[in-house]
Amino acid sequence: MTKQRKLSYLLNLIGVAVVFAVMTLLFAFQGFGDSTTYVEGVCTTACYTIIMVASLNLVVGFMGEFSLGHAGFVSVGAYASAIVSGALAGKGLSDLALLIVAVLAGGLVAGIAGMLVGIPALRLRGDYLAIVTMAFAEIIRVVFCNLEITGGGRTMSGIPKLATFHSSFWIMAVCVTIMFLFVRSRFGRTVQAIREDYIAAEASGINVTFYKVMTFAISSFFAGVGGALYAHYMTAMIPTNFNFNYSAELLSEVIIGGTGSLTGSVIGAAFLSALPEFMRQFSTYRMLGYSVVLVLVMLFRPGGIFGRWEFSLTRLVKKIAGRGKAKAAAAGALPQAAEKKGE
Amino acid sequence: MADKTTEKKVPVLKAQNLGIQFGGLKAVDDFNIEIGESELVGLIGPNGAGKTTVFNLITGVYKPTEGSFYLCGQRMNGKKTHQIVHAGIARTFQNIRLFKKMTVIDNVKAAMQEHLTYGLPQAIFRTPKYWREEADITKRAMELLDVVHLSGKENLEADNLPYGQQRRLEIARALATDMKLLLLDEPAAGMNPTETEELLEIIDYIRDTFKISVLLIEHDMSLVMKICERIQVLDFGTTIAAGTPAEVANNPRVIEAYLGKPRKEAAKDA
Structure with a gap:
């Protein structure tokens, strides 16, 4: 049992590493010709978008509550991390260490903000909660527009460019893994029970409010991490970047990928953040194409592309291996092993 | 009040003058009950009598406006549902909530x-x-x-x-909370006779094995009469009868609540 578990961890680590190696090699040897740098940029964007979308999926998919204010927490993380890295720059920390400190700071501040917003807001459900989260995100944006330290309504620029594809990829892998482990633990089970029926959850001894606030805070934490990477990749930002449109974009990526599937969030975010870029050649028509894709997915896969299905490398390998061996061996195999996913 | 009960065996559930008022409507009024260990008590009454409201009071969904209730001598008023569950009261729902x-x-x-x-x-x-x-x-x-x-x-x-x-x-889920008192809200509703029979066996079995008390709401009279040791009858929020199944079945007020009064009297009341 333990051996199988370790094997499964190793397998997933190898899986993530292979994806990383392939990408790195492609970028190193100009695999995309002249546009390699550009593609690398798109991939970095995809990495932090994945973190944001997956974290939103914790709330929307697993807890079953609509949040239209995720960009607010992203911006909290972005600004907090930028302020921290600005203060610590030139203190002898290496780029990577500085990035990690900034990312953690961004995540923590966003997580605390999520908790503070969540305590009053999560008394509400459904549409009401959606509107309140939207309002909170607007409040956050307006506050940043008026604070001295964030540069007011002007662009906050000169943030050190610490995030590269390499660091973003690994931070993304770690974040998605943690979220996955969260979902596959008693916390995930509890949160899903709340989604299914909060009255029954309460009657089963679950402190619904506590777990909702907790999940919201964790979701905000990772939103902040995503925001921190955003800040240190873009190096400049303005509060209006994190407006309602940005929240709606993240939400649509969650829904397209599949509410309640982290695999869906990873693929959905990667795909949808790359899609508008790769459609640039159609210039003005690209947003039309993007919309058409959204409509089609909603028509044919209302639960999102992946629904609630999760990709498991262990399962896949077992399946491939099982074809060679006797089927009897596979009969008792439960997909119990914890999987990591990396894309 | 709790001191009085400690002398003899402390009942698993004890409700005293429990009541709730929604605006001008007294949904449950002056509800008293005592359930001992491993006892199975039935709660019956016509539709709208307030049976499920009693459950909601005991599980903390509603806060009682009058009276109080105790679990093993511990006052439970005003506690939140999940706290009450942890203390030892679990329930199932009339319309299944899985x-x-x-x-x-x-x-x-x-x-x-x-x-x-x-x-x-x-x-x-x-x-x-x-x-x-x-x-x-x-x-x-x-x-x-x-x-x-x-x-x-x-x-x-x-x-x-x-x-x-x-x-x-739903029963298994309730059992998982490790409760002392199980509230079953119409567990046999919509079941065929074979399923009901199986359910009865299960209820008997869990009472014996886990030593829990059960409070049961049920409309299936044959089931209630068969398994309940005591029955309490509610109508319009008040207890109109309580006792053994045989006593309750022959109580004129119970018959009246279920079947109505003779026509003349009913017209007078209206």
Whole structure:
């Protein structure tokens, strides 16, 4: 049992590493010709978008509550991390260490903000909660527009460019893994029970409010991490970047990928953040194409592309291996092993 | 008040003058009950009599506006539902409320909050404690599923179970909370006679094995008469009769509540 578990961890680590190696090699040897740098940029964007979308999926998919204010927490993380890295720059920390400190700071501040917003807001459900989260995100944006330290309504620029594809990829892998482990633990089970029926959850001894606030805070934490990477990749930002449109974009990526599937969030975010870029050649028509894709997915896969299905490398390998061996061996195999996913 | 009860055996549930008022409507008024250990008490009454409201009061969904209730001598008024569950009162619902899109076994595990003590870091780093506790509750959940004759179905989605099995799964989920008092809200509703028979066996079995008391709301009179040791009858929020099944069945007020008065008297009242 333990051996199988370790094997499964190793397998997933190898899986993530292979994806990383392939990408790195492609970028190193100009695999995309002249546009390699550009593609690398798109991939970095995809990495932090994945973190944001997956974290939103914790709330929307697993807890079953609509949040239209995720960009607010992203911006909290972005600004907090930028302020921290600005203060610590030139203190002898290496780029990577500085990035990690900034990312953690961004995540923590966003997580605390999520908790503070969540305590009053999560008394509400459904549409009401959606509107309140939207309002909170607007409040956050307006506050940043008026604070001295964030540069007011002007662009906050000169943030050190610490995030590269390499660091973003690994931070993304770690974040998605943690979220996955969260979902596959008693916390995930509890949160899903709340989604299914909060009255029954309460009657089963679950402190619904506590777990909702907790999940919201964790979701905000990772939103902040995503925001921190955003800040240190873009190096400049303005509060209006994190407006309602940005929240709606993240939400649509969650829904397209599949509410309640982290695999869906990873693929959905990667795909949808790359899609508008790769459609640039159609210039003005690209947003039309993007919309058409959204409509089609909603028509044919209302639960999102992946629904609630999760990709498991262990399962896949077992399946491939099982074809060679006797089927009897596979009969008792439960997909119990914890999987990591990396894309 | 609690002191008086400690002298003799403390009843598992004791309600004193329990009541709730919604605006001008007294949904439940002056409700008194005492349930001893391993006792099975039936709560019956016509539709709208306030039976489910009593359940909602005892489980903390509603806050009583009058009176108080005690679990094993401990005052429970004003506690939140999940706190009451932890103290030892669990329930099932009249209209089944399962975690539909979760597996059967996860439904049971979700109710095992008390058994799990590992925290967030332990979940993320998958410490030995995590594995041990998860293995423990999986084992326990399997045992409980066995009790309600659902073994072999643990990996199905709860939504895909037939009706009778969904009802039984709800009982297993309630059992998972480790309660002292089980409230069953019409457990046999919509079941065919064979399913009802099986349910009766299960209720008997869990009473004997887990030493729990049961308060049961049921419309199926044959079932109520067969298994309940005592019955309390509600009508318009007030208790109109209480006693053994035989006493209650012959009580004129009970018959009146169920079948109505002779026409002339009814017209006078209206």
